[in-house]
Amino acid sequence: MARGSEGSGKIPVDCQSCPARVDGLCEGPGVFEVVAQFKSGDRVIEAGRDLFSIGEPCEAIYNVVEGWLFLYNLLEDGRRQILYFALPGAVLGFHPGRGAIATYGAQALTDAIVCVVPRESLDPLSRQHPEVGMRLVWLISRGLSLAYDHLTSIGRHPARQRVAHLLLELYIRYRMQWPGSRIEEMHLPLTQEHIGDATGLTGVHVSRVLRDLRKDGIVDFRYRRLRILDPDKLIDVAGTDPQMLASWTRRAPSEEPGAG
Amino acid sequence: MARGSEGSGKIPVDCQSCPARVDGLCEGPGVFEVVAQFKSGDRVIEAGRDLFSIGEPCEAIYNVVEGWLFLYNLLEDGRRQILYFALPGAVLGFHPGRGAIATYGAQALTDAIVCVVPRESLDPLSRQHPEVGMRLVWLISRGLSLAYDHLTSIGRHPARQRVAHLLLELYIRYRMQWPGSRIEEMHLPLTQEHIGDATGLTGVHVSRVLRDLRKDGIVDFRYRRLRILDPDKLIDVAGTDPQMLASWTRRAPSEEPGAG
DNA sequence: CGTTAAGTTGATCCTGCTCAAGGTCGGTGG
DNA sequence: CCACCGACCTTGAGCAGGATCAACTTAACG
Numbered sequence: 001m002a003r004g005s006e007g008s009g010k011i012p013v014d015c016q017s018c019p020a021r022v023d024g025l026c027e028g029p030g031v032f033e034v035v036a037q038f039k040s041g042d043r044v045i046e047a048g049r050d051l052f053s054i055g056e057p058c059e060a061i062y063n064v065v066e067g068w069l070f071l072y073n074l075l076e077d078g079r080r081q082i083l084y085f086a087l088p089g090a091v092l093g094f095h096p097g098r099g100a101i102a103t104y105g106a107q108a109l110t111d112a113i114v115c116v117v118p119r120e121s122l123d124p125l126s127r128q129h130p131e132v133g134m135r136l137v138w139l140i141s142r143g144l145s146l147a148y149d150h151l152t153s154i155g156r157h158p159a160r161q162r163v164a165h166l167l168l169e170l171y172i173r174y175r176m177q178w179p180g181s182r183i184e185e186m187h188l189p190l191t192q193e194h195i196g197d198a199t200g201l202t203g204v205h206v207s208r209v210l211r212d213l214r215k216d217g218i219v220d221f222r223y224r225r226l227r228i229l230d231p232d233k234l235i236d237v238a239g240t241d242p243q244m245l246a247s248w249t250r251r252a253p254s255e256e257p258g259a260g
Numbered sequence: 261m262a263r264g265s266e267g268s269g270k271i272p273v274d275c276q277s278c279p280a281r282v283d284g285l286c287e288g289p290g291v292f293e294v295v296a297q298f299k300s301g302d303r304v305i306e307a308g309r310d311l312f313s314i315g316e317p318c319e320a321i322y323n324v325v326e327g328w329l330f331l332y333n334l335l336e337d338g339r340r341q342i343l344y345f346a347l348p349g350a351v352l353g354f355h356p357g358r359g360a361i362a363t364y365g366a367q368a369l370t371d372a373i374v375c376v377v378p379r380e381s382l383d384p385l386s387r388q389h390p391e392v393g394m395r396l397v398w399l400i401s402r403g404l405s406l407a408y409d410h411l412t413s414i415g416r417h418p419a420r421q422r423v424a425h426l427l428l429e430l431y432i433r434y435r436m437q438w439p440g441s442r443i444e445e446m447h448l449p450l451t452q453e454h455i456g457d458a459t460g461l462t463g464v465h466v467s468r469v470l471r472d473l474r475k476d477g478i479v480d481f482r483y484r485r486l487r488i489l490d491p492d493k494l495i496d497v498a499g500t501d502p503q504m505l506a507s508w509t510r511r512a513p514s515e516e517p518g519a520g
Numbered sequence: 521c522g523t524t525a526a527g528t529t530g531a532t533c534c535t536g537c538t539c540a541a542g543g544t545c546g547g548t549g550g
Numbered sequence: 551c552c553a554c555c556g557a558c559c560t561t562g563a564g565c566a567g568g569a570t571c572a573a574c575t576t577a578a579c580g
Binding site: 071123143 | 314315331333335336339341343344354355356360361363364382383386387390391393394396397398400401402403404405407408409410411412414415416417459460499501503504506507
């Protein structure tokens with residue numbers, strides 16, 4: 001609640017108007033003004049639509065301003081693997097290679113707004129403002145750490161732990177956007193199918209796992225609302241290394257002049 | 261064979277001396293000279309040793325010059341998840357956050373040499389040579405794509421497909437280092453345990469899968485040698501999207517002056 | 521030739537998948 | 551206000567892909 005990020009709420013229509021947001025490409029001291037010169041505009045995507053699809057050439061990178069999106073892969077048989085849930089501040093669309101083709105898609109979970117920076121602008125942008133280049137490096141490598149973390153979860157943990165891990169991560173990443181808030185309840189715009197696709201499980205099994213987690217008084221996810229009933233138990237079940245947990249909440253280093 | 265990358269071979273002791281290598285941070289037109297000014301030296305790691313370990317503060321990034329390494333996570337119970345196999349040209353150690361702690365480790369599979377660039381050098385380096393910053397962005401986002409690909413493999417594919425996928429990927433990434441070569445046999449310095457840890461399987465099950473793949477005339481991995489018996493069938497079994505396959509072999513865009 | 525790390529094979533078990541039949545909620549039109 | 555519909559969730563029964571445990575073989579190395 002608190003900040004009008006619920007699906008229906010009135011969404012601000014430019015990067016600038018999110019004072020509480022600390023993270024992302026457009027944020028930080030002086031960076032917004034810089035990126036504003038190079039972005040080609042903002043784009044609104046309605047819930048359920050693709051920002052970009054698998055197989056498309058990717059001509060821009062995107063900075064999420066408002067709303068939730070997810071990156072996904074499709075299998076031949078139609079099944080899906082969700083790779084990443086993007087919250088405001090995330091940078092998407094950096095596919096390796098000039099004139100490259102997207103090997104994964106990005107779909108909006110809620111109505112969303114992204115700031116669009118054309119690929120051609122990246123070279124001049126980074127040339128004129130090297131600190132933005134390093135910020136990009138930082139953001140992408142945070143995404144990489146997160147991906148490695150999921151890899152470990154999916155590769156080696158049983159279902160209960162995977163689901164707990166995902167919910168904990170999303171809760172923390174969400175809460176981190178609004179520093180100081182301590183709410184233990186949030187709007188989480190996912191179906192159980194999404195959770196299954198992200199954790200490598202079926203929706204049916206996710207249903208059973210969520211029932212058990214609720215019964216055990218750990219988390220209650222229903223009607224797109226996530227309620228953390230027992231944070232300590234949740235951290236315990238998720239089996240999350242506290243170090244990793246800390247790294248989720250770590251901010252981009254604000255750039256100092258000279259070498260800090 | 262061909263190029264002395266076998267475990268024992270005489271390994272060149274500086275970035276410079278790998279003429280055939282096209283990829284990586286130190287390579288490319290003019291980039292080597294630039295990075296040379298900022299690197300603190302080269303480091304030799306013997307097979308089985310960690311380049312960096314989980315929990316260590318990370319004070320440098322590394323560019324693999326020679327040898328194989330892998331990134332890994334450890335679980336409480338001692339099990340392991342392998343996150344990435346690093347070949348020459350890979351950039352490792354970019355953990356998000358200033359003064360950050362490594363959330364995963366890096367271990368050498370063979371004797372290896374890495375080029376060390378201290379973290380403090382990164383800001384001045386990217387400031388004076390923005391094209392290096394963008395090259396870093398490119399390298400890391402390629403790692404991210406690869407991680408997403410593994411996520412899909414582990415999350416949604418059965419054992420046979422996962423193993424085939426990994427072997428195919430390593431074969432292609434290896435061969436891509438030596439453009440023009442068409443060998444269908446390579447030294448692959450892994451145990452079946454490594455393969456299991458990378459694919460989220462047990463070593464025992466990997467043994468069975470490899471037996472079947474051999475029986476079916478697809479690949480033969482034994483005694484740390486990988487022989488591709490039927491490339492087409494392998495691609496088929498791996499279920500690899502040809503697009504993704506192409507992106508493994510895509511090179512870093514060489515930087516043009518101005519906006520290309 | 522003894523020792524050790526790595527791979528093989530079989531028997532058994534269990535986690536999570538599949539298939540299928542309801543149930544709940546929210547929206548829409550009569 | 552109610553009937554209907556579609557998306558989502560729930561629950562059960564049966565199945566299967568891989569895990570586990572354990573014994574044994576093979577290769578590599580001194």
